Amino acid sequence: xxxxxxxxMKIIFLCSAIFFLSSKSFSNVLATTYEPAKPPKxxxxxxxxxxxxxxxxxxxSWYVLNATKVEISGIDNLDYELSPISGGLKVTPSETxxxxxxxxxxxxxxxxxxxxxxxxxxxxxFNIDYFYGSESEIxxxxxxxLYWKTTNAKSITxxxxxxxxxxxxxxxxxxxxxxxxxxxxxYILIAVGENYEIIxxxxxxxxxxxxxxxxxxxxxxxxxxxxxGESVILLWDVSEAKSVTIxxxxxxxxxxNGKLTVTPKxxxxxxxxxxxxDGVTVKKEVTVTVIESNVEDPLKLDYxxxxxxxxxxxxxxxxxxxxxxxxxxxLLLKKSEFDxxxxxxxxxxxxxxxxxxxxxxxxxxxxxxxxxxxxxxxYDSPKKNFFYEFLLD
Numbered sequence: 231x232x233x234x235x236x237x238x239m240k241i242i243f244l245c246s247a248i249f250f251l252s253s254k255s256f257s258n259v260l261a262t263t264y265e266p267a268k269p270p271k272x273x274x275x276x277x278x279x280x281x282x283x284x285x286x287x288x289x290x291s292w293y294v295l296n297a298t299k300v301e302i303s304g305i306d307n308l309d310y311e312l313s314p315i316s317g318g319l320k321v322t323p324s325e326t327x328x329x330x331x332x333x334x335x336x337x338x339x340x341x342x343x344x345x346x347x348x349x350x351x352x353x354x355x356f357n358i359d360y361f362y363g364s365e366s367e368i369x370x371x372x373x374x375x376l377y378w379k380t381t382n383a384k385s386i387t388x389x390x391x392x393x394x395x396x397x398x399x400x401x402x403x404x405x406x407x408x409x410x411x412x413x414x415x416x417y418i419l420i421a422v423g424e425n426y427e428i429i430x431x432x433x434x435x436x437x438x439x440x441x442x443x444x445x446x447x448x449x450x451x452x453x454x455x456x457x458x459g460e461s462v463i464l465l466w467d468v469s470e471a472k473s474v475t476i477x478x479x480x481x482x483x484x485x486x487n488g489k490l491t492v493t494p495k496x497x498x499x500x501x502x503x504x505x506x507x508d509g510v511t512v513k514k515e516v517t518v519t520v521i522e523s524n525v526e527d528p529l530k531l532d533y534x535x536x537x538x539x540x541x542x543x544x545x546x547x548x549x550x551x552x553x554x555x556x557x558x559x560x561l562l563l564k565k566s567e568f569d570x571x572x573x574x575x576x577x578x579x580x581x582x583x584x585x586x587x588x589x590x591x592x593x594x595x596x597x598x599x600x601x602x603x604x605x606x607x608x609y610d611s612p613k614k615n616f617f618y619e620f621l622l623d
Contacts, residue, residue, distance in 0.1 A: 267337035270297035275331045275342040284350045285359065285379070287322040290329060297333035304329050323348050356423040357381045361431040363409075363417070369438050374411065376433065379404040380421050389418040411435045444471035444506030446514045451500075453617045455519040461493045462518050462615060464500060471504040496520050521619075528552030529559060529596070529620050535612045541571075542612050545605045550596040558594050558623040561587040567616045568608050575604030 271294065278289040294300055297314045304327050305319070312319065314333070321329075328345040359379040368374060380386060380403045388401060392410050401407070409417070414437050420430045445468065452463035467487040468474050474484040477500060478492075492500070501515045530551050536543040550556050563570075563585045570578060570585055575593065579586045593602035 267335060268296045269337040270333040270335045270340050271295045272331065272333055272340055272342045275344055277329075277344050277346050280345070281347045281349065282323075284324065284348055285322070285381070287320050288346055289318050289320050290331075290344070291318045292316060292331055294331075294333045296335055296337060298335045299333070301332045301334075302329055303332070325350070355382055356421075356427060356429070358383075358419060358421050358429055358431045361417075361419045361433055363433050363435055366434065367436045367438065368411070370412070370440050373408050374435050375406055375408050376417060377406045378419055382423065383421040384424050384426075385422045387420045389420065390415050391417075409435075411437050413437050439507070441508040442470040442506060443508050443510055444504035444512050445469045446502060446504055446512055449502045449514040449516055451516050451518055452613075453615050454517070455521065455617050455619065456494075456615070457521050458495070459493070460615060461491050464490045464492060464516070466502055468502075468504045470506055472507055473505045475503050477501040477503075492518075494518050494520050528554065529556065529622075531561075531618060531620075537611065539611075541607065541609055543605060543607050544612060545603065547601050547603050548596065549601040550598050553598050555598065556596040556622060559589060559596065560621045562617075562619040562621065563587065564617045567613045569610055570606050570608045573604065573606040576606075578606070 273293045273295060275292045276290070278291070279286075282288055290302065292300065293316045294314060300312045300314045300317075302312065302319065304323075305321060323346055326345065326347045328343055330341055330343045332339060332341045334340075357380065359381055361376070361378040363377070364375040365372070376388070378386070378388075383403050386401050386403060388407070390409075390411075391407075392412070409415075415435050417433045417435065418430055419433075420428060422428055447467040447469060449464075449466045452465070456462050464476065466474070466476075466484075466489075469486065471486060474486060476484060476490065478498065479490065484490075492498075497517065497519045499515050499517045501513055503511055503513050505511050528551055530549045532547045532549070534545045536545075548559070548561075565580065565583060565585055568585060573587065576590060577588045579588070587604070587606075589602065589604075593604070596602055
């Protein structure tokens with residue numbers, strides 16, 4: 231019996247010890263794992279301005295600690311959650327407003343406020359608050375959006391709108407409009423007040439011209455072949471160029487179209503260069519052949535013209551300047567420069583490009599220093615510097 235009693239006491243003691251130790255360990259676990267949430271703290275809640283005029287905007291800014299959610303009262307149609315730490319929000323109060331910032335978490339809720347005073351305009355105050363465009367410089371073909379806002383205006387008009395917008399019978403007192411300027415344009419917004427006073431603002435849109443390449447329409451000469459000592463006329467016509475030059479002519483600038491008399495001493499190639507507004511240089515060249523008389527042409531041609539207006543007679547003398555006898559000669563004239571109807575003292579034949587004038591039996595041989603003659607009648611007016619060439623056997 232005594233043994234059973236001792237055994238029961240041991241069991242009771244062990245159970246008590248186990249319960250005591252288990253309770254103490256659980257308390258320690260609770261003590262080490264549970265920590266209450268910290269309350270949120272609003273470090274700052276400010277406005278970019280505490281006093282504004284009606285229609286102006288301000289930015290609300292905040293900086294918060296230990297918050298899981300931030301809300302600001304007095305703001306409508308906000309479709310996103312505000313940052314619980316820091317942020318900024320642009321608002322346009324229509325009247326004096328007190329904004330309340332509420333920061334909350336499991337640790338509690340705190341609140342801060344700020345008041346923005348809105349100064350409403352006087353009924354007598356009349357103004358164009360702004361008038362500007364999305365761009366002030368564009369390329370041809372691009373569009374611009376005009377923006378404007380007025381205060382206490384009765385009506386507005388914008389001068390300078392294109393035909394596509396001219397059908398607008400009225401414009402809102404504040405608004406926007408897309409325009410299509412085809413050239414540099416001054417848009418003028420005119421506002422009329424309640425007492426019919428008028429104010430205006432101007433916004434200019436500069437339209438850059440298309441950078442077009444230069445084009446050489448013509449570069450030619452009055453004659454492609456001349457005798458030494460004679461002159462020739464260079465003619466040119468250029469468009470869309472910011473500069474024109476001709477090689478061998480001492481100037482850095484020539485007009486877009488013109489003519490120039492030159493007397494080359496030898497066969498010369500003239501090069502016309504035109505620089506376009508796109509910065510690209512285009513070129514064209516012409517060659518004037520100079521015939522050395524003492525080498526190629528022992529014969530000299532002189533002439534006298536009797537001009538009647540729409541017809542003329544040309545008396546021609548041919549002189550042998552060399553020391554040798556010319557046994558036979560013929561003369562080439564360009565058909566593009568002459569329209570011969572009658573000839574005397576010579577015979578006339580032709581091909582596609584030239585008249586061929588040949589001597590008769592009595593003037594086919596020209597001794598040194600001797601002159602022979604012939605003449606012809608032609609239509610239109612004579613050319614001052616015309617092409618000719620002797621063919622000798």
